[in-house]
Amino acid sequence: MNSPGSPALILEGVHKSFGQNEVLKGIDLTVAPHEVVCLIGASGSGKSTLLKCVNLIEPIDAGRIVVEGEEITAPGVDVNRVRRRIGIVFQAFNLFPHMTVLQNITLAPRQALKMDPQGSRKRALGLLGRFGLLDKKDEYPDRLSGGQQQRAAIVRALAMRPGVMLLDEVTSALDPELVAEVLSVIRELADDGMTMLIATHEMGFARDIANRVCFLDAGRILEQGPPERIFTSPENPRTRRFLQRIIAAGRL
Amino acid sequence: MTTRGTGPGDRLDPEEAGPGRGSKMLGGRAVLVSSASTVLFFAIIAIIVALAPGSGIVAERFFDPFHLKQSFLGTPSTPSVAGAFLLNVEIFAISEVLILILALVIAVVRQIPGPVFFPFRMVAIAYTDLFRGIPLILVLYMIGFGVPGLGLAGLSYLSDVTYGIIALVLVYSAYVAEVYRAGIESVHESQNAAARSLGLTRWQSMRFVILPQAVRRVVPPLLNDFIGLQKDTALVSVLGSIEAARAAQIYSASEFNYASYVVAALLFVLITIPLARFTDRLIARDKRRRQAGALA
Amino acid sequence: MIKRAVLVGFLVAVLLAVGCGGQGSAEQGSKESCDVKDPPLFKEGVLTVATDRPAYPPWFEGSPENYSGFEGDVANEVAKRMDLPVEWVVEPFNKSYAPGAKDYDFDINQITITPEREKAVDFSDGYFDNAQGVLVLNGNPAADAESIADLKDARLGAQVGTTSLDFINETIKPDEEPKIFDTTNDAKSALESGQIDAIVTDLVTTVYLRDFEIDGSVVVGQYPRNEQFGMLFEEGNRLVGCVNKVLGQMKEDGTLSELQETWLQDYLSVPILKE
Numbered sequence: 001m002n003s004p005g006s007p008a009l010i011l012e013g014v015h016k017s018f019g020q021n022e023v024l025k026g027i028d029l030t031v032a033p034h035e036v037v038c039l040i041g042a043s044g045s046g047k048s049t050l051l052k053c054v055n056l057i058e059p060i061d062a063g064r065i066v067v068e069g070e071e072i073t074a075p076g077v078d079v080n081r082v083r084r085r086i087g088i089v090f091q092a093f094n095l096f097p098h099m100t101v102l103q104n105i106t107l108a109p110r111q112a113l114k115m116d117p118q119g120s121r122k123r124a125l126g127l128l129g130r131f132g133l134l135d136k137k138d139e140y141p142d143r144l145s146g147g148q149q150q151r152a153a154i155v156r157a158l159a160m161r162p163g164v165m166l167l168d169e170v171t172s173a174l175d176p177e178l179v180a181e182v183l184s185v186i187r188e189l190a191d192d193g194m195t196m197l198i199a200t201h202e203m204g205f206a207r208d209i210a211n212r213v214c215f216l217d218a219g220r221i222l223e224q225g226p227p228e229r230i231f232t233s234p235e236n237p238r239t240r241r242f243l244q245r246i247i248a249a250g251r252l
Numbered sequence: 253m254t255t256r257g258t259g260p261g262d263r264l265d266p267e268e269a270g271p272g273r274g275s276k277m278l279g280g281r282a283v284l285v286s287s288a289s290t291v292l293f294f295a296i297i298a299i300i301v302a303l304a305p306g307s308g309i310v311a312e313r314f315f316d317p318f319h320l321k322q323s324f325l326g327t328p329s330t331p332s333v334a335g336a337f338l339l340n341v342e343i344f345a346i347s348e349v350l351i352l353i354l355a356l357v358i359a360v361v362r363q364i365p366g367p368v369f370f371p372f373r374m375v376a377i378a379y380t381d382l383f384r385g386i387p388l389i390l391v392l393y394m395i396g397f398g399v400p401g402l403g404l405a406g407l408s409y410l411s412d413v414t415y416g417i418i419a420l421v422l423v424y425s426a427y428v429a430e431v432y433r434a435g436i437e438s439v440h441e442s443q444n445a446a447a448r449s450l451g452l453t454r455w456q457s458m459r460f461v462i463l464p465q466a467v468r469r470v471v472p473p474l475l476n477d478f479i480g481l482q483k484d485t486a487l488v489s490v491l492g493s494i495e496a497a498r499a500a501q502i503y504s505a506s507e508f509n510y511a512s513y514v515v516a517a518l519l520f521v522l523i524t525i526p527l528a529r530f531t532d533r534l535i536a537r538d539k540r541r542r543q544a545g546a547l548a
Numbered sequence: 549m550i551k552r553a554v555l556v557g558f559l560v561a562v563l564l565a566v567g568c569g570g571q572g573s574a575e576q577g578s579k580e581s582c583d584v585k586d587p588p589l590f591k592e593g594v595l596t597v598a599t600d601r602p603a604y605p606p607w608f609e610g611s612p613e614n615y616s617g618f619e620g621d622v623a624n625e626v627a628k629r630m631d632l633p634v635e636w637v638v639e640p641f642n643k644s645y646a647p648g649a650k651d652y653d654f655d656i657n658q659i660t661i662t663p664e665r666e667k668a669v670d671f672s673d674g675y676f677d678n679a680q681g682v683l684v685l686n687g688n689p690a691a692d693a694e695s696i697a698d699l700k701d702a703r704l705g706a707q708v709g710t711t712s713l714d715f716i717n718e719t720i721k722p723d724e725e726p727k728i729f730d731t732t733n734d735a736k737s738a739l740e741s742g743q744i745d746a747i748v749t750d751l752v753t754t755v756y757l758r759d760f761e762i763d764g765s766v767v768v769g770q771y772p773r774n775e776q777f778g779m780l781f782e783e784g785n786r787l788v789g790c791v792n793k794v795l796g797q798m799k800e801d802g803t804l805s806e807l808q809e810t811w812l813q814d815y816l817s818v819p820i821l822k823e
Contacts (some may be wrong), residue, residue, distance in 0.1 A: 057445055084451030094446035098464050107460055108450035160450060329714045393737075400741035404615040412727065412743055492569065492705060492727025492738055501642070502728065505709035508645035508668035 002240050006069060008033045008164055008173035008195040009054065016049055019182050023049045025219035027063070031164070036190045038227075039199040040205040047199035048091075050216070054084045054197065067226065084112055085158030085166045088166040091173050093149040095141040095156070101128070102137040105156045113160065120159075127155045131185055147178030150184050152220055161225035165189065167198040181197075204241075215239045231246040301457030314510050323503040323512030330506050333515045336499035341523070343413065343485040344496070347420045348478055354421060355428035360458065362433060376429070383426035388419065388484060396491035424481055432475045435466035466503045468538045475531040479524050496520070582789030585629055589634070589787070590653050593625040598639035598652040604615045604732070605756060608810045611763035612636050622675055623779075625803060628690065629794045641709055644780055645669055653787055654779040658750060660711045661778040670678045671782055672791045674776025675804065680715045681741070681754030682771075683747040691747045693768045695822035696720055701725070705735045705744035711728075711775055712748045719771065720749060736762060755815040769821035 009031035016024040020049050021047045039047045052058040054065060056072060056079050058126070065073045072082045096104050102124055107122040128134045130152050141149055150170055153184045157165065167186065170178045183205050190196060190209050200206055206213055214224040223236040231252070236239050246252045301307055326332025360370075362376035383391070396415040402407045439462050447457035489498035496519055500512035509524075557586040563821035582588070590596045599608065604733070615636055616624070627634045637652050644655045645668050661671045668720045684691040684697065690702040696719060704726040706712035727744055732753060738744045739762065747754065751770045756763045774792060781788050798804040 050324075052282055052445075055449055057449060080448075080451050080453050083449055086449075088449045090442065092442055092445065094442045095463075096446070096461050098385050098468065111460065112451040154449070173397075214448065296634060306648055313647040328720055329717060397734075397737040397741050397743070401737075401742050403742075408742070425724075464796070488727070490730055490734065492729055492743065496727055498708065501708050502643075502713060505641070506662070506714075508665040510646070 005163045007031060008068060010066040012064050014053060014065065015061045016053055016058060017061055023219050027221060029221060031195060033195050034193040035211045036196045036209055037214060037217055038210040039214050040206060045216040046219045047216050048168050050201055051088065051197065055083055055088050056168055084160055085163045086166060087160060087162035088171050089153050091155050091169040093153045094148055095153055097141050100138050100140055100151050104152065105159045105169055109159050124159055126159055131155055145178060146174045147181045150174060150182045154185055163195065165194050165196045167196060169199050169201065191241045203246055274384040285426045314514055316511055318505065319509045319511035320515055324515050328502040331494050332500045333496050333512050336494050337519045339493060339495040340485040343417055343488055344482050347414050347481060349418050350421045351424045351428055353434055354425040356430035359432035359436060380426045380429050383423050388423045388448055389487060391423050392416060392419045392487060392490055412491035413488065415495050416491050420484060424477065431477065432466065435470035436462060438469055440467045471534045473529060475527060479527060482523060483520060494519060558752050584790045585792045586795060587630060587787050594635045595630065595632040596635050596637060596652040597623045598637045598655040599657045601638045606752065608816065610688035617731045618807060621807050625798060626791055627724045650782040656779045658777055659780050660775045663806050669787050670781040670785055671778035672788055673795055674778050674809050675795060678775040678778040679770040679772040680712055680748060682768050683754040683757055683765055684745060685739060686766055687777045688745050691766050691768060693766050702745040704746050704748050705729060706737050706748045707732055707735055710749060715773060716748055737750040751818060752812055752815045767818050771821050792795055
């Protein structure tokens, strides 16, 4: 499937509209294996939509997407199989409220990967232990803090052993004091070499963790490059304006 | 797992439990006032009824202990209302299970996407429209007298109780399917998105994520429909079998006394109360779970 | 919890207050003290008579403004002898024995006189001796029945509120529970669709069904049971006495038998079932 060196993720000419509203106006993006790419941009610029197109939650209107060497937007592709290789975590956590944390995590490995109960449980416990949630394994999500829920959501995605992780504004809904614990989990994943595409407002974090930063504006990638360059000397005037607003708001 | 007990009278939210110690007085006085006003209310009703000129004869014809007992137990020439009530319970138990299943099938079929499933969706929609439109009594007549009249092998030779159950199931499944549908649609789309994103199939997402949440949410209207079903079991008597309301009618016509109806009514109420309290418990227990998992 | 107990307690208290106390119940009127020239009527100058709707032949014929038929004419004759016009009103059977004042003078509706029923209403003397009849479709094994015993293994149906259920349970004692229907029409549907083998109801009605409603059926027999139809009055209504006087005259001078012959002659010649 994937030869070493070939990209983990390729988006080519991706267009997406909702009714009359064109949200993605031709996205070209490549992510190398183990690379961490951060998407920044104003709300409504298309960051969320882009991520949801990658795991086929949103079908694209034009273009192609290739994940680990397989063109997932080709007709006849088994969508469910593709999604098992891509992990996604949402801003709203979206844990299943009628299941315990442990059940949340073992559900997909057991049903989608057909793992046996003991194996899936072992994997889940390992991940929970690693990310400091072992004592919450039999709790229902409503008993967890926001930060704990989001970490659990990340663990749930990791339990499927995805090749690529998509993170959609995963700290935006958290109280400030809970953001750090989630960011540290993401940092660990990056250190482990997970290929990640992260949409985020956390500019400081993006600067620390990203191999590359892409600025999205009105459905297009206006500028991309290493974080040092983007954050200190952006070339595109719109990028500059966006960053100026961020700095003025004290968020960088 | 829960540290606080949940019961119908208990309060769940700390906010609702009442403010601090200072208002214990206020709380006690409130109970006193409400008890006193309740007492006064019913005392007035009791006096009005007792002083009515016909109260004696109404007492005789509706509440006479001799007739209450006799209709309850039955006589050589009239069936026992209590015994006949067992038929209502039997019909209710069997129908309820079948309705829960059939309605779920209809509700799920109704929302399977994709052009190839269009005919199935149409059938599901037509079914709910049809059987919510036709009054139950007409369905009973058509099934109970029509089907046997057709002379089809096997299907036309069932007992009238069976036809009654079939009619109840057909009609109630249409209503309950819509209740399920409301439940399914009330589960936020993000739950389905999360499930599908993990690589679960559409059916797995429905079965493990959506339906469990949907069903929990619609427990109150579901139980409401079933309390209605309990009463409607009485209609099956139109096909010939003697259930509680019919037994009451037979006694009444024979003795020219209505106490049997009071007995039947009490039996129906008695079986409704546990169901209603059970519903309250289920709702209280699941209310907490619903808040987490999605900000929507 | 306390509130709920108080609530329940008072509901019970209300029920008991109604059940035990209250004003006295109606007294038994004397059946003698009625002057035919000046009877106590519901509405001045008219005899208000009730029956059910629909009202079936041969008990009732014609339109509700002006019934004839056997019971229609019995009521008409009673009114004639009291020098009163008849006004017909509707009263469903289930309501005819409800407590409280009635909106009519009496109800005539094939109602059998029984001691239990007499505790709640007043009946006139009997105006018709009723027998039970058994109706079966041709081709059904029960169509050959000649005796009560022959009917033991048949699936029987009867209308609610009739003495037929008593007849079935006390005399026939069938192996299978009888079925009870709201109306004769429902019983007919059940018979025609094969859900029951026989309809048991009053003899006249079974013959009527055989001749006018159900093709290919036979009345296998009748069973007289010492039952009489009576007119139903509100408890304590002195009018009963007047009506009984008039009825007595009708029996003595043969008018009642004439009416019976006119309307019911064709309906009564059915063999009697053996035991």
